[in-house]
Amino acid sequence: MNTEADAPTPARIRRLPDAVADQIAAGEVVERPASIVKELLENSIDAGAGSVAIEIERGGVQRISVRDDGCGIAKDELRLAVTRHATSKIERAADLEGVATLGFRGEALASAAAVAMLTIVSRPLGERSAWSIEIHGSTEQRFAPAAHPPGTTVEIRELFFNTPARRKFLKTERTEALHIAEAVRRTALANPGIGFRLAQSGRTVEDYPHVESLAERMERVLGEGFAERSVPIDEEVQGLRLWGRVSLPTHSHSRTNRQFFFVNGRPVRDRLAGHAVRQAYRDVMFHGRHPIFALHLDLDPDLVDVNVHPRKEEVRFRDERRVHDFLFGKLARVLRDLRPGDTARPDSTLAAAVAMPHGTEGSAAPLATPAHGSQHRTLGELGAGRVGGPADYATLAKLFERSRGPATSSPNELRDAVELPPAPAGDVPPLGFAVAQLHGVYVLAQNADGLVIVDMHAAHERITYEKMKASLIDTDSVPRQRLLTPVALDLPGAEADFVEANSARFEALGVALERSGPGSITVREVPALLAGANVEGLARDMIEELADTETTTVARERQERALASAACHASVRAGRQLSLIEMNALLREMEVTENAGQCNHGRPTFVTLPMQALDAMFQRGR
Numbered sequence: 001m002n003t004e005a006d007a008p009t010p011a012r013i014r015r016l017p018d019a020v021a022d023q024i025a026a027g028e029v030v031e032r033p034a035s036i037v038k039e040l041l042e043n044s045i046d047a048g049a050g051s052v053a054i055e056i057e058r059g060g061v062q063r064i065s066v067r068d069d070g071c072g073i074a075k076d077e078l079r080l081a082v083t084r085h086a087t088s089k090i091e092r093a094a095d096l097e098g099v100a101t102l103g104f105r106g107e108a109l110a111s112a113a114a115v116a117m118l119t120i121v122s123r124p125l126g127e128r129s130a131w132s133i134e135i136h137g138s139t140e141q142r143f144a145p146a147a148h149p150p151g152t153t154v155e156i157r158e159l160f161f162n163t164p165a166r167r168k169f170l171k172t173e174r175t176e177a178l179h180i181a182e183a184v185r186r187t188a189l190a191n192p193g194i195g196f197r198l199a200q201s202g203r204t205v206e207d208y209p210h211v212e213s214l215a216e217r218m219e220r221v222l223g224e225g226f227a228e229r230s231v232p233i234d235e236e237v238q239g240l241r242l243w244g245r246v247s248l249p250t251h252s253h254s255r256t257n258r259q260f261f262f263v264n265g266r267p268v269r270d271r272l273a274g275h276a277v278r279q280a281y282r283d284v285m286f287h288g289r290h291p292i293f294a295l296h297l298d299l300d301p302d303l304v305d306v307n308v309h310p311r312k313e314e315v316r317f318r319d320e321r322r323v324h325d326f327l328f329g330k331l332a333r334v335l336r337d338l339r340p341g342d343t344a345r346p347d348s349t350l351a352a353a354v355a356m357p358h359g360t361e362g363s364a365a366p367l368a369t370p371a372h373g374s375q376h377r378t379l380g381e382l383g384a385g386r387v388g389g390p391a392d393y394a395t396l397a398k399l400f401e402r403s404r405g406p407a408t409s410s411p412n413e414l415r416d417a418v419e420l421p422p423a424p425a426g427d428v429p430p431l432g433f434a435v436a437q438l439h440g441v442y443v444l445a446q447n448a449d450g451l452v453i454v455d456m457h458a459a460h461e462r463i464t465y466e467k468m469k470a471s472l473i474d475t476d477s478v479p480r481q482r483l484l485t486p487v488a489l490d491l492p493g494a495e496a497d498f499v500e501a502n503s504a505r506f507e508a509l510g511v512a513l514e515r516s517g518p519g520s521i522t523v524r525e526v527p528a529l530l531a532g533a534n535v536e537g538l539a540r541d542m543i544e545e546l547a548d549t550e551t552t553t554v555a556r557e558r559q560e561r562a563l564a565s566a567a568c569h570a571s572v573r574a575g576r577q578l579s580l581i582e583m584n585a586l587l588r589e590m591e592v593t594e595n596a597g598q599c600n601h602g603r604p605t606f607v608t609l610p611m612q613a614l615d616a617m618f619q620r621g622r
Contacts, residue, residue, distance in 0.1 A: 022084070022114035022138045023163055029111040032170060033060025033159060034179035035311060036116075039108035040154050041187045041196075044068035046089065046101045047152065050210065051195035054184060055202075059176030061159050061167070069151040072124035075131040079143070082118065082135055084110040098301040102266055102312075109154070114138045115166070116159045122152040137162045181206055182257075185221050186267040189260050189294050192217035218245055218294055222258060230292070231338065235330040239303075240323065242330050244295040249281065249335065249598050252289035260294040263304055268315050271548075273297070276324050280331035283560065284595045286602030297327070336594040340430040340606070430591055431606065434583035440575040443583045450610040456586060457574050458599035463589050465567035465600045469560060479528040480510050487523045487535045488516060491543075496521055498547055511542060564600035 016024070030036055037054060044052045047070025057063040073081055080086045087106030089099070096104070112118050113135040123130035130148035134141040160166040170176060177200055188196045188208040198206035211217050215227050229251040234243040261273045273295070281291050305316040317323045431454070432447025443454040491499070499506070500515040510527035523539050530538060572578075578586070590596040590605065599605055615621055 019114070019138050022110065026111035026114040029107050029311060030115055030159075031311065032179060033064060033176050034183045036060070036064055036108075036112055036156055036159070037066065037180050038183045038187070038311070039103070039112075040064075040066040041183070042102035043108060043154075044070055044152070045187070045191055045194065046103055047071045049151070049194060052197075054180075054196070054198045056177065056180055056198070056200050058201075059170075059173030060156075060180050061170065061173065061176065062157065064156040064159070065153060067151065067153040069149070072127070072130075072150055072152055073120070073122040074124050074127075078120060078122065078131055078133045079140070081120070082109045082113050082133065086110075096307050097305075099306050100264070100301050104307075110138075112154075112156055115163055116161065117157040119155040119157075120152065121146045121148045121155075123148045123150050125150045177205075184208075186260055189214070189217055189221055190262045190265050190267050190296075214244060214294065214296075222292060222294075226292070231334060233295070233330060233334050237326060237330075239300055240326050241298040242295060242327060243298075244293065246277075246295065246331065246334065247292040248338070249284035249291070249595075249602070250604055251292065252285060253292055254289065256290045258292040259290065262294075262296045263306075263315050264298055264301060265296070266306060266312065266315070269313055270315065272317065272320055272324050273327055276327035277331060279328050280335060283600070284335060284598045284602060286598075289602070295327075297323070299323075338595070338597065340591050340596060429587065431587040434580050434587060437578055437583065440577060443578070443586065445583070445587055447608075450608060450612075450614060452606055452608050454587065454590070454606040455599070455604070456578065456583075457571055458603055459586060459590050459596070459605040460571040461567050461599045462596055462605055463586075463593050464571050465564055466593050466595065468567055480512065480525040481528040481531045482525050483523065483531075483535065487539070488520055489523065489536060489539055490520050493519050495543060495547070499543055502546065505546070506542065509542070511539060513539065567600060 029039065033056070037056075037060065041052060041054075044066060047068060049068035049070035051069055053065075053067045055063070055065040055067075083106075085106045087104060089101045089104040089106075109118070109120070114137065117137075118135045119132065121130055121132040127150075130146045131144070132146035132148075133143050160170075181198060184196055184198045184206050188194075188206075192211050192214050195210040196206070196208045197204060208217065208220050211220075215232070218226050218230075226247075227245070230245040230247045232243075232245050235241070256274075259274070259277070261268060261270055263270070277291060277293065277295075285291060303318045305318075306312060308314055308316045428448040430447065431452050432445040434443050434445045436444045437456075438444055438453075441456065443456050443459075445452040445454065496515060496517075496519055499513060499521050503513060506513055510525075510530075511523065512525035513521050513523045516522040521539075523535055526533070526535055526538065597605060
């Protein structure tokens, strides 16, 4: 038993010194050098800069300099600019509900000044002279005139010089420099009309000149050829606009670090957007792979809260379900509408498949660079001339129509087919016409661009799967089956309340459940396709996802998984000999089937080998 003598003396409440309070507050904003670079870039963009130059030394710990040609800071506002919560972006609390600028809290410069040696030199547009202010750890050292062109330079030296414990938690200089480069890339993708240059120890490491379009900026950031490996999207519905580019399902990455999402021009990491993208690609992307994209979502600032994260890296939407459904719906439609020949497919070439096995990073370079234009074009753009002799597709079509027997034509028929003058490119189907079958596994077809090789099982599997899905979607409601033995689930009271309030939404998805106690629910019906599944796991996953994202696709995904398995078993198997009519029927169905470029497991259904690549293989024209 404690006596009064043993009781601890209560600590007295004191007001922290300003310097200590500033350092604590700075910890919310300045996590690492990249945090400062991000904040300074946002200030430059808000100032109307047309170009921004960033210089760093030792990963940004020794020095960070950001120079822009924006509107500048007036002499009588320089001291105010480095005090906490001083900003030109907002005036009243109500302004937070519709923030249209990247910065608005007035914390960045004050936070940097609290944990580093800060120098600002600025000259407003129209002024004849510049002024400089220098702050060390929140203490002013110098305020004097300076020489500077219109615009502002902010220099940070010796980051965390007065909080050495913070330095211990930084990574290596190389890692910190990579984080800075990533911040510059994200900002550059959000602002293609502004030029950005990043130099490290005097050497330029990233350079993004001013461009007119996002596609041009993406080529610089994500690599040449990305435009050919991606499709554009620009959709607007009731005040929501989604625009940008997303990679083809065949062009993927092992990590998510090539995914860029922007809300009203602000780079953010949003779980809602990530979930919508994953759902859109789930039917066409190989397991463990991730799409590459840069997507902009524009909406009324009143509908999004940007003041929910210390570093403004996250946002909250007023109607999350509406935003999620909009993103998923538009992305899924773009991917569904892809057809063979609709768009360029560089990593669907045989050259890429041979040089870069599935699962490796990026896409392989073609075997040879074509001498005229791109080797991957839509059929409407294809010319007739090819080294090695063009084919008469009208003759191939007739050959296809009259074929009734073996999977290959006679040598004389094929010879006649390839020696006649070419038909107009418009007569050529995207996947061409079948000419042979290889080992009972692959269909070989000739189109206007070269050779098409089709995995007949994978292609037929996708066709069968899409037909099964369509029949499921066409029904008015999800077919349900009553469980012989209802399944009871124990849940926290709040979750049980949530399920009870949303029972109609669960029923629409094929799951009938009801409240059976203060902390329990009972599942009585499930989708007929999932009658033999783990009912408890299905229900728990649906509840968790619906609560987390305002929508759930768990039941739909598992039904589609069951359909995919059925489609796999119902499709033509390897080793079966097909006639030319059967092979060409398969090609024509592929051309009108959604997601025909991949099987249900994400593997490619066909690859193409252009004539240029064949010519290079055999060293023709040298």
